[in-house]
Amino acid sequence: xxxxxxxxxxxxxxxxxxxxxxxxxxxxxxxxxxxxxxxxxxxxxxxxxxxxxxxxxxxxxxxxxxxxxxxxxxxxxxxxxxxxxxxxxxxxxxxxxxxxxxxxxxxxxxxxxxxxxxxxxxxxxxxxxxxxxxxxxxxxxxxxxxxxxxxxxxxxxxxxxxxxxxxxxxxxxxxxxxxxxxxxxxxxxxxxxxxxxxxxxxxxxxxxxxxxxxxxxxxxxxxxxxxxxxxxxxxxxxxxxxxxxxxxx
Amino acid sequence: xxxxxxxxxxxxxxxxxxxxxxxxxxxxxxxxxxxxxxxxxxxxxxxxxxxxxxxxxxxxxxxxxxxxxxxxxxxxxxxxxxxxxxxxxxxxxxxxxxxxxxxxxxxxxxxxxxxxxxxxxxxxxxxxxxxxxxxxxxxxxxxxxxxxxxxxxxxxxxxxxxxxxxxxxxxxxxxxxxxxxxxxxxxxxxxxxxxxxxxxxxxxxxxxxxxxxxxxxxxxxxxxxxxxxxxxxxxxxxxxxxxxxxxxxxxxxxxxxxxx
Numbered sequence: 001x002x003x004x005x006x007x008x009x010x011x012x013x014x015x016x017x018x019x020x021x022x023x024x025x026x027x028x029x030x031x032x033x034x035x036x037x038x039x040x041x042x043x044x045x046x047x048x049x050x051x052x053x054x055x056x057x058x059x060x061x062x063x064x065x066x067x068x069x070x071x072x073x074x075x076x077x078x079x080x081x082x083x084x085x086x087x088x089x090x091x092x093x094x095x096x097x098x099x100x101x102x103x104x105x106x107x108x109x110x111x112x113x114x115x116x117x118x119x120x121x122x123x124x125x126x127x128x129x130x131x132x133x134x135x136x137x138x139x140x141x142x143x144x145x146x147x148x149x150x151x152x153x154x155x156x157x158x159x160x161x162x163x164x165x166x167x168x169x170x171x172x173x174x175x176x177x178x179x180x181x182x183x184x185x186x187x188x189x190x191x192x193x194x195x196x197x198x199x200x201x202x203x204x205x206x207x208x209x210x211x212x213x214x215x216x217x218x219x220x221x222x223x224x225x226x227x228x229x230x231x232x233x234x235x236x237x238x239x240x241x242x243x244x245x246x247x248x249x
Numbered sequence: 250x251x252x253x254x255x256x257x258x259x260x261x262x263x264x265x266x267x268x269x270x271x272x273x274x275x276x277x278x279x280x281x282x283x284x285x286x287x288x289x290x291x292x293x294x295x296x297x298x299x300x301x302x303x304x305x306x307x308x309x310x311x312x313x314x315x316x317x318x319x320x321x322x323x324x325x326x327x328x329x330x331x332x333x334x335x336x337x338x339x340x341x342x343x344x345x346x347x348x349x350x351x352x353x354x355x356x357x358x359x360x361x362x363x364x365x366x367x368x369x370x371x372x373x374x375x376x377x378x379x380x381x382x383x384x385x386x387x388x389x390x391x392x393x394x395x396x397x398x399x400x401x402x403x404x405x406x407x408x409x410x411x412x413x414x415x416x417x418x419x420x421x422x423x424x425x426x427x428x429x430x431x432x433x434x435x436x437x438x439x440x441x442x443x444x445x446x447x448x449x450x451x452x453x454x455x456x457x458x459x460x461x462x463x464x465x466x467x468x469x470x471x472x473x474x475x476x477x478x479x480x481x482x483x484x485x486x487x488x489x490x491x492x493x494x495x496x497x498x499x500x501x502x503x504x505x506x507x508x509x
Contacts (some may be wrong), residue, residue, distance in 0.1 A: 004503070005454065005458050005505045005506065005507035006498075007494075007495070007498040007499065009426075009507065010457055010458065010461055010463075010494065011460075011461050011466075011467035011468070012457055012467075012468075012490070012494045012495070013494075013495075013498065014467065015467060015468065016491070016495055017489070026256075071501075081466075081467045081469075084464075084466060084467060085424075085425035085427075085466035085467060085469070087359060087427070087464065088358060088359050088360065088425055088426035088427070088465055088466035089357055089358055089359060089425070089426040090359050090464070091269075091357050092357065093321060093324065093350045093354055093357055094258075094271065094354060095321070095323050095324035095354070096321075096324045097323065097324030097325050098473065099325075099422070099473055099476035099477065100471060100472035100473050100475065100476040101471035101472060101473055105469065105470065105471045106424075106471075108469070113329070118412060162260065164328055165478050182470070185470070186469070186470040189468075189470045189484070189487065189488050189491070190468075190470070190491055191491065191492075191495070192488045192489065192490075192491035192492025192493070192495060193490035193492075194485050194489070194492075196485075199485070214504075236428075
């Protein structure tokens with residue numbers, strides 16, 4: 001049977017989807033770090049940033065939908081290529097020497113799923129925490145760690161004083177850095193963005209972004225553990241952050 | 250002149266449907282000036298004398314330009330010498346590494362089925378070329394030299410890509426058994442030249458379509474192929490192929506048929 005060959009059916013098209021969806025997610029990660037570094041400007045600045053995120057619901061939900069689509073496309077392409085590549089060499093070598101590849105490239109199929117599980121944990125903790133631990137229940141059972149809708153600063157900073165929250169966070173951020181080290185360079189190659197004059201910059205950019213994002217995200221739990229940023233005793237009330245009152249019909 | 254006894258673990262497989270296994274041989278008094286294939290020739294002489302089946306392996310020119318030979322030696326496609334085909338690999342280079350034991354395997358890829366022992370069927374490469382790796386232009390009688398101007402750097406670049414001898418080491422070395430380097434080199438060497446422009450869009454679509462159809466894996470940008478390539482073909486050509494395909498698929502009005 002013969003059908004029209006479409007771009008998304010080719011291996012190169014699938015890699016382009018991975019590159020483009022990866023860039024979308026990378027854009028979010030950069031913005032996410034920029035926003036969360038406000039934690040160093042104090043509880044008020046951080047909480048007001050959280051309020052600001054909710055001022056334009058269309059933007060918030062637009063971003064969420066684009067990200068969900070990007071995650072779905074990235075995973076679907078990765079799975080499709082992974083199963084194809086497994087089938088492309090059914091009999092393995094008894095001896096195989098790697099000459100060029102690096103740790104990051106070889107572990108993409110590990111760092112990706114680790115990131116996925118970490119993001120699910122991260123969402124359950126800091127996005128849906130208020131729905132899971134209701135009515136003053138202690139988050140993860142930690143004494144004095146209760147959800148405050150209007151105080152995301154405390155929700156984050158108190159969490160980062162507990163090892164069981166910090167450990168998966170550190171693992172997730174390291175997986176992100178390793179994934180990006182190969183992913184950013186790989187995206188240029190997959191999209192055919194190469195030029196002898198600029199080629200060396202592709203690896204440099206991948207290293208710079210991976211290191212900057214990893215250290216940036218790690219600085220927050222590090223500061224909380226060292227006591228450089230501390231939970232606030234101030235009380236905050238923002239109607240935008242409080243859950244809508246439940247109306248019983 | 251140095252000689253040495255080597256232990257060989259050679260992949261023996263009676264045919265495409267045989268499961269195959271390693272067989273141990275001792276290569277006695279291997280001369281340092283022998284090529285790798287000459288060493289196998291001597292082992293085969295012994296096997297024939299004892300009435301055993303000789304080891305089947307591909308070879309033709311034995312001067313590193315035809316692309317016929319190729320085995321994986323201790324995990325290295327074409328052996329450990331950089332930019333060298335298996336036939337131009339010499340035993341002194343193996344002695345220098347202090348290797349006493351060699352694991353000799355065929356290219357392993359589902360799209361390169363083993364014919365026998367170390368010989369694989371690379372017909373998939375031929376079919377990729379048949380799909381579009383040519384210029385169907387009526388050349389007529391001989392033309393004047395330099396009638397079609399081609400800048401020196403362009404002809405040099407086209408020659409760099411055309412250096413590919415189609416040996417399949419890129420597929421053998423790739424963790425995904427991808428044929429991207431081969432296909433990219435063939436697409437690029439024609440696509441760079443003025444004569445190749447007319448079919449550039451169709452060529453990339455047809456050749457990539459055939460590459461995928463043959464069941465090769467996808468490129469995950471590890472760069473193993475470039476290092477294993479005896480001709481030093483650069484993975485920059487893969488980026489160029491990707492660019493050509495993305496452009497062709499997003500701007501061309503015609504469909505390309507996909508084979509099932």
